[in-house]
Amino acid sequence: MKRTDEELRALCIKGDGNAQNELYHRFAPKLWGVCLRYAKDRMLAEDILQEGFIRIFTYLDRFQNKGSFEGWMRRTMVNTAINHYRKNLKISKEAEYQDYLIEKSGDADALSQLSYEELLEMVQKMPTGYRTVFNMYIIEGYSHRDIAESLNISENTSKSQLSRARAYLKIRIREIYGDER
């Protein structure tokens, strides 16, 4: 009989090893995707996943049943990833893409033809600052204000990082599908 998330959480708080195992395997695939998006390679993604789950198990009793349990774990994992890279974010040092990119209507069509692996690889190859802001804004849905507070940067920096991340991604797409479209 499959136990509910709440039952699993209660057992994990009591230190039940089997429940911890079950909880991990139930949510690890989703959270692993989060880690992959924020890390520049799989090795660092593993570090984030490990640290994030340790934080989850450590602070399980702090979940106040506000929102979904899965959402809470997802936020915990994202915060772990942000903390992981916060010190490494040296946005000012990174070279900036020239804003010469001209928007083209075919970018979205080309994007939709990309496989997950191709898109993930592009994201992972983004500069750290681009990738972090890109993930937080587009995937997680944070506002620029939240991102600015989380990363200790200005909102304008967050916005510029996002636009450059988009430009970076579109250039990559054009490189694959050609500029002639």
Added chain:
Amino acid sequence: MNKEFDNIIKEKLGSFEEAPPAYMWGKIASGIPAAATQTVFYKTIGFKIATVAASIVVIIGLSWVLNSATKQNSISKPEQNQLIEVKQETINNSSYNNTSISYTEDKPTDINQKTEKLAPKKVKSNKVISKIKLDKPKKQSHENVAKVTKTSYHNANNSNTNSKVSKESKAILATKKEAVFVTSSSLISNNKAIEIAKQESSNVQDEDPIIVDNTSKKKDNKIEPLSEPEIVATNENEEIETKNTETIEESNENMEEKTIVKPIESAVVESSKTADNSEITNTNEPDDDIVNLKNDFNPKTREYNKYGLGLHYGYEYIKLNDDNIKTHNLDISLNYRNLNFILQTGIGGQYSKDERAYNLEYRKNEYLTTEVRFDSAIFVLDSTGAPQLIPVNPYYTDVYDSVNYVQSDNFTESYYSFRIPLMVGYQKDFGKFGGFIKGGFIYSVLITKNRSEVYSLDESSRLVMLQYSGSKRVDSQIQYVMSGGLVFRINKKMHLQTEIMGKYYQNSIYDNPIYDNIKPWSIEGRVGLVYFLN
């Protein structure tokens, strides 16, 4: 356009699921802090149940003590006392003596139990001296006053005797049907005495005595009691008949023999007879023939159904193989004592702390260099100069090296428990002092514990593994206890107790997996005050 672009990305990346590498769970499981595997005791159902149970025990205990104390006080009120009268009669050739003995007693049931043991001690000629209570007189009870009323009845047929007649005395005597036989081999039925007292107290007259032959026979210079009591006289014809008129063979003029009646709760009855019964005198008697024995004897104080509240502090030294733990205990106890037996329970708190070790492994990125990266470059080669490689859209990336660190240190854990003792014991008093031994168990439940800060990692460090020494602590434990101590009576109600307590821990919170099957033991010194409510 950006919105459409963002939605596609979110759709593709946001819902993606992929199983992480299989070995990841092993790494995560080993890195989960011990704290996450421990039960939060104060949130467990067991703790809540124990708390409720302890509260019930305390409430019932307090109610029991207070109700009992109230009852005890009400019973001891004078108007509720029962009068029990026991009479002894002796006959000689010239007169007979009637000693009516009365005493008050709080609990007739106890008296009955005690007086079943009544037995004559010594027979001397035509006198009966029955020792009803076997205890030696030492100390006068505070609560009960025994009275002796001595009455001498003059022999109507022998008015020349020197006996004095005490007209004022109100001896309660039995009728024929309710004769009380007191001989050396007789037992005084206290129930009978009570019954007689009830039946006859209203209409007994001095002229209606039933005389019981209590005389003894002398045989080979030995005093022997008659085998059966015999009624020898009544006053129906206003005559007193005597059957046995042996003279006193043993002279004991200056000796005053005393017989003590002391039922359970210190009621004392004394009959005092002189050897020369030709004239019965008692210089100690008040004019009203009532002797208040309070002034004459100090029968040993005994504790009956005493209830007390106590406050105890204990310093405990728990012996483990490599870890000696010191604890502080503070208990509020409920004490009950009946005779020499004592019962103790209550509720208390315990505080202890333990030094433990941890091993921490963490990973930290150390900055190495900054690299310049670019996706493409333009190679320029012309005749004017050296060939050039011009990068297109270069960007810089900081390069870090991941370094693992290991840290080992000690930390302190503090434990807070509450506990419920239940012990029985035996106490012997010696004047103001007393000694006792007790045995029982203590059930304690860990309420919470505080852990000193184990480690502090900066934000650039990542926790890899954290291990604690020792096992997972349990939330409850049972201690088997043996103790002995001394009591000093500060006053009637306040007692000072000192105690040495030895404990053996079963299912201890201090169990260490390294030493399987080894249970800790401890020595505790305790001191406390007990206030008896009655």
